[in-house]
Amino acid sequence: MSDSYIPGVVETISLEKYTEDAYLNYAMYVINDRALPFIGDGLKPVQRRIVYAMSELRLAADAKFAKSARTIGDVLGKFHPHGDAACYEAMVLMAQSFSYRYPLIDGQGNWGSPDDPKSYAAMRYTESKLTRYAELLLGELTQGTVDWLPNFDGTLDEPAFLPARLPNILLNGGTGIAVGMATDILPHNLREVATACIRLLEKPKSTTLDLLEHIKGPDFPTGAEIISSKDDIRQMYETGRGSIRARAVYVEEGGDIIILALPYQVSGTRILEQIAGQMQAKKLPMVVDLRDESDHENPTRIAIVPKSNRVDAEELMNHLFATTDLERTYRVNFNIIGLDGRPRVRPLVELLSEWLQFRSGTVLKRLQFRLDKILDRLHILEGLLIAYLNIDEVIKIIRTEDKPKQALVARYKLSDTQADAILDLRLRQLAKLEEIKITGETDELNAERIDLEKTINSKARLKTLLKKELTADAEKFGDERMSQITQRPEAQAFKEKDLISTEAVTVVLSEKGWVRAAKGHDINPRDLSYRSGDQFLYAMAGRSNQDAVFFDSTGRAYTAGAHTLPTARSQGEPLTGRVSPPSGAFFTGMVIGEKEDRFVVASDAGYGFITRIEDMLTKNKAGKSLITVPKGGVAIQPSAVRDAKHEFVAAFSNEGRLLIFPVEDLPQMARGKGNKIMSIPPARVAERVEMMAHLVVFSEVDTLIVHSGKRHIRLNIGELEHYRSERARRGLKLPRGFQKVDGVELIRGG
Numbered sequence: 001m002s003d004s005y006i007p008g009v010v011e012t013i014s015l016e017k018y019t020e021d022a023y024l025n026y027a028m029y030v031i032n033d034r035a036l037p038f039i040g041d042g043l044k045p046v047q048r049r050i051v052y053a054m055s056e057l058r059l060a061a062d063a064k065f066a067k068s069a070r071t072i073g074d075v076l077g078k079f080h081p082h083g084d085a086a087c088y089e090a091m092v093l094m095a096q097s098f099s100y101r102y103p104l105i106d107g108q109g110n111w112g113s114p115d116d117p118k119s120y121a122a123m124r125y126t127e128s129k130l131t132r133y134a135e136l137l138l139g140e141l142t143q144g145t146v147d148w149l150p151n152f153d154g155t156l157d158e159p160a161f162l163p164a165r166l167p168n169i170l171l172n173g174g175t176g177i178a179v180g181m182a183t184d185i186l187p188h189n190l191r192e193v194a195t196a197c198i199r200l201l202e203k204p205k206s207t208t209l210d211l212l213e214h215i216k217g218p219d220f221p222t223g224a225e226i227i228s229s230k231d232d233i234r235q236m237y238e239t240g241r242g243s244i245r246a247r248a249v250y251v252e253e254g255g256d257i258i259i260l261a262l263p264y265q266v267s268g269t270r271i272l273e274q275i276a277g278q279m280q281a282k283k284l285p286m287v288v289d290l291r292d293e294s295d296h297e298n299p300t301r302i303a304i305v306p307k308s309n310r311v312d313a314e315e316l317m318n319h320l321f322a323t324t325d326l327e328r329t330y331r332v333n334f335n336i337i338g339l340d341g342r343p344r345v346r347p348l349v350e351l352l353s354e355w356l357q358f359r360s361g362t363v364l365k366r367l368q369f370r371l372d373k374i375l376d377r378l379h380i381l382e383g384l385l386i387a388y389l390n391i392d393e394v395i396k397i398i399r400t401e402d403k404p405k406q407a408l409v410a411r412y413k414l415s416d417t418q419a420d421a422i423l424d425l426r427l428r429q430l431a432k433l434e435e436i437k438i439t440g441e442t443d444e445l446n447a448e449r450i451d452l453e454k455t456i457n458s459k460a461r462l463k464t465l466l467k468k469e470l471t472a473d474a475e476k477f478g479d480e481r482m483s484q485i486t487q488r489p490e491a492q493a494f495k496e497k498d499l500i501s502t503e504a505v506t507v508v509l510s511e512k513g514w515v516r517a518a519k520g521h522d523i524n525p526r527d528l529s530y531r532s533g534d535q536f537l538y539a540m541a542g543r544s545n546q547d548a549v550f551f552d553s554t555g556r557a558y559t560a561g562a563h564t565l566p567t568a569r570s571q572g573e574p575l576t577g578r579v580s581p582p583s584g585a586f587f588t589g590m591v592i593g594e595k596e597d598r599f600v601v602a603s604d605a606g607y608g609f610i611t612r613i614e615d616m617l618t619k620n621k622a623g624k625s626l627i628t629v630p631k632g633g634v635a636i637q638p639s640a641v642r643d644a645k646h647e648f649v650a651a652f653s654n655e656g657r658l659l660i661f662p663v664e665d666l667p668q669m670a671r672g673k674g675n676k677i678m679s680i681p682p683a684r685v686a687e688r689v690e691m692m693a694h695l696v697v698f699s700e701v702d703t704l705i706v707h708s709g710k711r712h713i714r715l716n717i718g719e720l721e722h723y724r725s726e727r728a729r730r731g732l733k734l735p736r737g738f739q740k741v742d743g744v745e746l747i748r749g750g
Contacts, residue, residue: 429436508568652692
């Protein structure tokens, strides 16, 4: 019922207006009285009421512990009429050293653990009191520094805020979700924030970069390292919004990887589950064991045991950083209720400047409160001194007058307060010594009064006092930074082939395009079983974690992981089930190796170039156009280049011609037609009578075996020198009987 309610008069408003007002009122209540912290003390209302209620119960740091239920009962009954579970959870959070950088509550009993922050015992079991740090929030509460408001039922007063001596809003941070807005503030280091405040007092026009000389970044209570770049951190503080990436800290110990610190608000149990899940899914074959060695002395100690000392610990941890909560990104949103009572996102400079404004006002109130007390006392002392100087007459007035107070006021022009103080004197205070004490106290208070008045009326003296107090508090409550800030590259998860064991395999391709992979390098692919009408085409040794590249007659390349190919126990599977070559195309060759390995690719028209496997790879089922093949031409089997400076190209035509020249004469390209390798008479290309049938790259210590029907001939560097010429020549004829070359075999020497 509103104050303007008139009996018998009905006010009519639209449903839209009613719901809009109701929702707005609810939203403002949630923002101001539930979810967002106040810039002055950095607390939400429930947190402030818990701390204040504990101070009223005299649960200071040097007091005995009291049952938490006692505190929660007072908070709910006197100040915060909400659910006891939510109120107790807010209290628990302020007691957890892994949640708060500087806890406000000292807890005894089970207050949760980093593995499960919500595993705390019920409030009837736990005991608590305030920490020393809470003195920074409560120390000046009774010194006229805060406004007092009636509680929910008007029977008590509670502080509108606490007179924080340091910007708790940054030191402990906080999160909250209101209506249409949220706040996410990460904890910071006390010493760094205090020195930044001093810098801002000395130089009010300091920029964000100036303050970042002191505040390096957030400081997590768990000790995880911050890996965000300096630019990201600067931008976050300049705008009040951004994100911070934190990563677990690990060391190598006796071949094991030991995780010593986890990111903020990350459970060790959750990490163990994530890593164990990957191990069970066989996504971490390089890890053989996982142990939780955490104890009271080492709250975080997780041991990861690699399969062997050949496992790269850095690569393994990079994978875990990318796939588990060992690395986390935290949203930052400095959305705070300011001195004007309104929520707004504040950059760092504005936030600290406004807090210093709050602190300056608080100190001025404290000084004025003390000055008022001194003036009141001096006023009383002045009256007492008058009484001592006229003690006999004062005693006479008191003994003889019916109304001594009025008589004293009239006789000596005293105030009511002074007259009351004189009348309250005890007989033992009439000694001569008391007069000396009054004179001494008056001198001391006058000296303090002069100092206070100078400070109140001088901005410079006030700044000096603020700096002195900030320095003293930083010295008393500050500590070293726990989260180191380190530049780290972005973590990359293992690719599927990185997780595969690197076994030796031999990939076998048949003439009909059927493929398989045999274990080992010591098999004879010609002895394998082939389908009716099919036979061996080409085989190449590689590793199971490498990609095999297949070529069709049109010059297109197709990629398949060696580990995905069927075993040689079967007759394999058709490549056309994996890739989609053009109509009429057929497979002519293949390669396998590392991405940096180089090969000479060529067409039977006599053109080719050097390229790397990396340039051949593709995820496209339709393949990748690698070498341009003229109409009617065919791409032939590539040949590996191991040392271009000391190797040669041997090009054979189907009519028994051989041309040899240095590999360096060919260009390295990613794709294209290439340069002429062997001259094929133009008139005969169209008829497809003569063509370049084989190409082999060899060195001086190698031997070539040329097959023609059932005959073969061995050619070493001595015989091959006869066929050496310039690139793009036609080549010389092989000996009689080898006018048709069916195949060339390379025998590695040395």
